[in-house]
Amino acid sequence: MLSRLPFLIRNQSLNDRQKEALLWLKQNQQMKNADYVQLFSVTGRTALRDLDELVSKGFLLRQGQKRATAYRLNPSPPLA
Secondary structure: OHHHHHHHHHOOOOOHHHHHHHHHHHHOOOEOHHHHHHHHOOOHHHHHHHHHHHHHOOOEEEEOOHHHOEEEEOOOOOOO
C-alpha cells in the first residue's frame, strides 16, 4: 500500500509541506515535530497543526506523548 503513496497524496487536499513530509517519511522511519520545523522552516505550532491533520486524515500514526511524540506512516493509508 505504501508503494501507492505518491498517487494517494496527489488526490488529497494536503498542503505541499504535508505531501513532502509523507514522501520524506517513506524514506525515514519516523518524524518528530522538531524534524518538521527544521525541514520546512515553520513554527512548532504550524508543524503540530500539519502533523495533526495528517493523523486525522489517516496518513500518520502518532506514538508517544508530549516531547517524545513521533509520527510514522500508517501502513494502511486512506484509499482516497
